[in-house]
Structures are given as structure tokens and as C-alpha cells.
Amino acid sequence: MNLVEFMKIALFSLSANKLRTALSLLGIVIGVASVITMVALGTGAQEQVASQIGAMGSNLITVSPGFIRGGGGRVSQDVADIFTLELATAIKSTSPFIKHVAPTSETTALAIYSGTNIRTRVVGITPEYKEVINHYPLVGRYIRDSDVDNSEKVAVLGSEVALDLFGAENPVGQKIRLIIGERRHTLTIIGVMEPKGQVMMSNYDNRIYVPITMLINRGLTTRYVDGYSIEAVSKDVAKAAVKDVEAFMTRVLKDPDRFRVMSQDTILETVSQATSTMTLLLGSVASIALLVGGIGIMNIMLVTVSERTREIGIRKAVGAKRKHILAQFLLEAILVSVCGGLLGLGVGWGGGYLISNSMGWPFAFSLPAVVIAIGFAACVGLFFGIYPAMKAASMDPVEALGYE
């Protein structure tokens, strides 16, 4: 007796009780479909995060003041005192692995142009910033060194800000008014940035860039910046650069808790750890569905075995060996779970596609997840089928025939 003949017998028995087969199939379909969907959505989220972090600039390191414990989340003045424009140059000269250091300062302001006003973020920068975060002007020009030196009242608009304030009009050369705190400033638009979209938590298109000196001298009237964005020479030396910066900052501030150095790597690590934990969690929850489906198969198989006691007796009476009966019932269970797995694959893929389409979630159909889900389904069939099959195989022929 070969496998094909066993398959025929198994298929025959399965088709003899279609509703029952369909129901046990359904359990596996739901299990596999949820594993496929959940893992695909999780992997999609992971990939999106990774690509967004990549979009922030390839070798980005940020330095910001640390929060002093018990200070209500505020930066203490002595720490803020250290964060000056001049420190940027000092940081740059501390390590050969640093390409650019761009000090940044941020505030919220009201931007007004001919009756339209919007609340937006104003970011004070230096010319290096565009390379550091990999974001360039689309129209006009960027902030120049001379703008920074003279605290020029010029601005580069993010693409959304430009659209909101100017619509179809070309903003370059126009003047807008910014209300920062109590003060009003009139700025000349010198450029508009290319759209970058939402990256991580920040929207780069909903910003106005101004020379950092203009923001801290004229706008905020302070001497201090919010932090520094640093570009490492290359990805390979980013870690070394982080080390150098940390060493330098510790020397300056004398306490590693008073500043924070974050590299793209650490962000990527943190976030991808979080998303892969999420994927794992989703996958495990879905696996429980698969497990329940497997228990369903076992349940149905046990009912089937006791219902087909006489059939087993007859088969044994005409010469079926233990292994024949075992193979027949085991194959039935595996067939159900593999078919369920394949159907679940289709349903999961379709479901995941629909969810990602309608919710705008990323979706990555990963081959390992497919292989694992189908393999797992087959194992579920094998595992939950083996007990009922053994029960069937070890039946006593006389008892099974319903004698006595």
C-alpha cells in the first residue's frame, strides 16, 4: 500500500462527512489566517519604522540636555547654560568621525500671511542641518552661513506650511509675519522644502526653518540652543562618534545624566525591539487560535474514531495492520490541517491586504511566516491527530466488530 492509496482512503473518509470536515478545517483556517495576518502587519510596521529612521538621515546622532530628576521634567539652568552655539564647534573638533554638527532650537509660533494664520513649529538651524537630516529645499535656497552670521530675517517653509499659507502662489520673495512669544517679526521667504512626510513622531513638512541666530537672538532672546544634530562621517564610525561625543559631554557636564546622546542605531534598536515584541505578541496570540483549531481537530478525530469503530474492526478483519489504521487516521488529520493551512494562507493574505488597505497600515507578506504557519499547521495535525489515530490503531478487532 503506498501513500497515494492512503491519501485516497483519507480523502474518501473526509468527503464522506463534509460538514464535520469543513468545521475542523475552519478552526485551522482561522488559526493560520490570524498568524499570517498578524505577523504580516507586525513585520510591515517594523519595516516602516526602519525605513523612516533611515529617512531621517543616515548617520544621525542627537545630543540634548538630560532632565534632572525631580525637576518636573525641566532642564535645569546650569545644564542649559552649557548648550551654546559655540559648543557645536567644540563637539565637532572632539572627534574625527563627525562630519557636521548642527545646533538646533525650536519653538512654536503663529505664522501670518495676508489674513491666513497658522500655528506651526519654527526651527532654528544652521546650513549643515539639511545634510544632517537629509532634507533639501525644492524651490529657492536654504539658510546660508551669512544668514546665520547676521541673524537674517529669512525663512524656508516646509511644504505643508507653504501650501497652507500660499496655496498655488510661489512663496519665494514674499514676506510673512511670525509671532514668537510677544514679539512680531517679518521674515522674507527664501525657499520651500521638498516634502518629506511624517517621519517617526515628527512632521518635517509642518515647519518653518530660520537661521538659528535669528531665532535665539531676536525671537527667544536667549543664548542657548535645544540640542545638536550630528552627522557621523559614515555609518560604520557612528558608534565611535557616539562614544567620543559622550566622552566629551561627560567632561563638560561632569555627569552622564545631564545630557542624552541618541544615535540612529540606538533609536532603531529601541523601536525595532518594540515592534518585534509587538509582532511576537500578535503572533503568539494568533498561535493560540491555531492551537485551539488543533484541539478542534483532535476532538473531531476522537468522535470520528469512536463512530467508526465498526469500520476499523472490518478493516482489521480483512487484514489491515495497526500501521495501516494509524496512517489512515493520521493522514486524515494532517490533510485537514494542511488544507486548512493553505486556505488560511489565502484568507490571511487577503485579510491582511484588506486591513492594510483600509487602515493605511503597512503590510509585509513574509515568506518565513508562511512556511512557519503551514509547517506549524501540519505539526498541529500530526500532534493532535496522533492520539486519536493510535486509539483507532490499537482497537481490538473483535471488540471493534461489535461482538459480545
Next chain:
Amino acid sequence: MNGAKQVFVAKGISRIYTMGDVKVHALRNVSFGIETGEYLAIMGPSGSGKSTLMHIMGCLDRPSSGSLYLKGEPIDSLSDAELAEIRNTEIGFVFQSFNLLPNMNILENVELPLLYGGVPAPERLARAKQVLKAVGLQDRLHHRPSEISGGQRQRAAIARALANRPSIVLADEPTGNLDTATGKEIMELFDELNLRGNTIILVTHEREVADHASRIIYIKDGQIEYIEKRVEV
């Protein structure tokens, strides 16, 4: 006793069932021999142990003690798989309630022992058709058991018993579920099989059925009461 000529030799076989705390002696120290090509009937009241004896000879059950020799070979030391093989190749079993698989058609039912015997598909089909023709069911190949009469079902069951060309046919009350006329037809089939050289052993409690045999063993309370040798018909 001549072992080579005898298909079955029973030496003091007993069968004890344990039902809870109660031990039921279905067979007590039974010894006999059955000649090759013999036509034997086993008679006795219900509960006498005749079915148990049948199951032991059919390799469906094992004696609790004593030995049974099939064609000179002791079978109590054989494994379950070896017993299954004997059931498949040496013995054809016919049941009172036919025991055909209801979901399969007659042809598939008859093919079953050949399937487990490892006969390749084309030969299987040919042999099943041939044996079904021999019992007169060539027009009922694709009918389900529920779609044919009781007599036809028993013919199909006999065809299944004969499919793998066993030398021994065991029949447990083969006419028990049939009317008198159909029962007679089935018995004629057994007579014919015996004439062709098959050893036929049948269990019955009907005298007319037992009269077809050349020897009748009477069993009562798990023991052989007496053996009646009949004149060849």
C-alpha cells in the same frame, strides 16, 4: 494427528474474559483438529463459546491458554502484524451482519483485502471483478451495500472473503440475517467453494445449515459436547 494435512489443530485452548471482577470462561480446554478441505459446522446454543472459537481460528482473538496451530505453525506466538497478514492471506471471514463498509461500493469493498495485501491497483480491480462475477454480482459493482438485497450483500461479503484467495473460509452465522430461500442460495455457494477445495468452517445454530457440513462439532459451556461425523452427501 498429522499436522501437515490439518489446517487447524487446537491443543487445550481456553479463553477467559475478565468483565470487571467476573471471569467468564468462554472456552475451557478445547482440543480438536480440522482436516484440509473439510466442511465443518460448529453448533451450540448462544453463549456456548462457538463465536469465540471462531474468532480465535480467524486470528481475530488469541486463546488465554493452550495452542492453536495453523497448517502446522503455532499462531499464539505471532505478532499482531503477523496475525493481520494471516487474516489477509489465509482466511476469509464471512459475518452474520455482512460487515460491508457502507460508504464504499461493492467493488471497493471487495478490493479492500487486496489493498491491504499490497496487490497493485490494476490487478486488484481485475481480481475483485472476477470474484464478484463468480458470486453473480457482476451487475452490482458500483452499488452501495444499502442499495442491494440482503442476499446480494452476503454474496458481496463472500466475494470479499475470497478476494485474496484464502484456503480457509470462516463463516459466522452466514444465513442468520437472511430468509430461508436466500439462505439456501448462500449455502449452495459454500458447498461449491468446498467442492473447489476450500476448507469451510461455519458457525450456526440452525440444523439445516449444519447439515451441509461433513462434520459437526457441538459446543456447550465452552467445551466440546460431542462431534458428529456425517456421511458425505
